[in-house]
Amino acid sequence: MKILYLDCFSGISGDMTIGALLDAGGDFSHLQKELQKLPLQDEYELKVHKIVKNGITSTKFDVILKNGEHVHSRHGHSKHTHKHSHDHDHKHHHHDEDDHHGHTHHHRSYRDIVKMIQEADLSEKVKSIALSIFKKIGEAEGCIHGVPLEDVHFHEVGAVDSIIDIVGTAILIEELDIDYIKSAPVPTGSGKIHIDHGIYPVPAPATLEILRGVPIAQSDLKAELTTPTGAAFAAVLANEFCDLPSMKVMKVGYGAGTKTFPDHPNVLRIILGEQA
Template sequence: MNILFIDCGISGIAGDMSLAAFTELGVDLSAVENKLKTVIQEDFSLSAKKVVKKGIASTELVIHTEEEKHSHRHYTHIKKAIEESGLEDAEKETALKMFEAIGLAESQIHNSTLEKVHFHEVGGVDSMIDIIGTAIAYHALNIEKVVCSPVAAGNGYIKIAHGLYPVPAPATLEILKNIPLRETDVQSELTTPTGAAIVRTLANEFGNMPSMKVQKIGYGAGTKDFITHPNVVRFVMGKE
C-alpha cells in the first residue's frame, strides 16, 4: 500500500507548499500545468525554485500571472470550470471536495449558502492553482492512504479582505473542526484555508508517522521565514 504522511506539525500547511512538496516526490510540474490550463482560462505559468529554509533544502512554487492577487470568484464559477475541464474524474472530485470544504466554511461564517459564497482570499488564479494542482499531483502518485500529523495553525492576527482577523482565520478554523491541532507560540498564520482544505480532503487519519518503509521525502517551502523553525511542510511517501 502506498502511504503519504503529511508532516505539518512545525510550520502548518498551505496550498503552494503542498504542490511544491509533491514535486519533490516526483510529480511533473509541467504536466500539472498543462492540466490546469484546461480549467483556468487566464494566462499563467508555473516554475519551482530550490531554496534553503533554516538549513533544509526545499522547493518553493513560483506562479507567474498578470491577475491581481486575491481576485474574487464565486464558488459556483470555480465549480463549473472544474466540471467542464479536461481533468480526470478523480481529479475533479478531489478538487471539488477541497473547494466545497472552503465554501461550506465561508457560508457558515458569513451566514450564506454554498451557492452564493464569494471567495476572496481563495478566489484568485494562484489559489486555484494551489488547490487544483495539489489534487492533480495527489492522483499522479497512486496514493492509497494519507496520514497527517496534528496541524500547527499559528497565532496572532492577519489582515484579510474583511479586515483584521484572528489566527487561525475563521475559515481555517471552521475547516479544521474535529482535526487535532498542535500548540505553537509562532505569531503568524501557519495553516491557510487552502492548506486546511487539503488536509480535510486527503487525510484518512491523524497521528504520528505510521509504520512504513520510507521511499521518498519532499519538502515544500512557504514564502515566509521564521527565526524559530524552517517554514516547510514535509511529505513522506512509503510502503506499508
C-alpha cells in the same frame, strides 16, 4: 499500499503542498499540461525553484498572477490578499460587494468554479478531489459570512490562486499514485493577521471552521502557519491524524512556505512510503 504522510510541523498551505509533492517526485511538466485544461491559461504563470529554508533545501512553488498590466505574485499588497507581504495564499473569500477603487477584479462564484472543474478534461479522480476541497472551503466561508454555499464568491485573483493550488494538488496526488493519506495534527500558529475585514485572530475564522473535527497542534509562533486552502487539504485528504506511521519510506519532499523564522524551517515535509 502507497501512503502519503503530511508532516505539517510548520503548518500547511496550498503552495507548500504543491512544492512538497513536486519535491517528492511529482512531474512539473505533467502538472502544467494538466492545468492547461482549465480555461485560466491567460491569467497566471507557474514558477518553481529550489530554496534553502534554515538549512533545508526545499521546493518553492509560485503562481504569478497576470492581471491587466499588473503581475501579482502571491506576495502582493493587493486588496484580495492580506495587507502584509509575507502571507500569500490566504485567499479569504468574501461575498461582499466591496468597492474596488477602479480595479477591474471580478468575482468568481462557488457555482462558477464547480462548473469550470466539472467541464474540464481532467480525470474523474482529479475532479472529485478538487471539488471536495473547494466544497469544504466554500461551506466554511458560507458559514462565516452567513450565505448559502452556492452564493459564496471568491475574489478573482484569490480564486485563480486557489484553483491552481487545489486542482494542482489533486493532479499530483493522482500522478504519484497515492492510495491513502495520513497527517500530523495541524498547527495553526498564533497572534493576529490583517485581512480585508480588519484585524483577526489566528487561526482566521474560515481556517478554524475548516479544521472542525481535525486535531490542532499548539504552536507559540506568532504567524499564520495554516491557510484556509492548507486546512482544507488536511481536513479533506487525510484519512487519519497520527504521529509518523509505520511504513517503508520511499520518497521525502520539502515544500517551502514564504515565511522565515529564526530557528524553525517554514516547510511542509511529506513522506511517501509503502505499507503492507
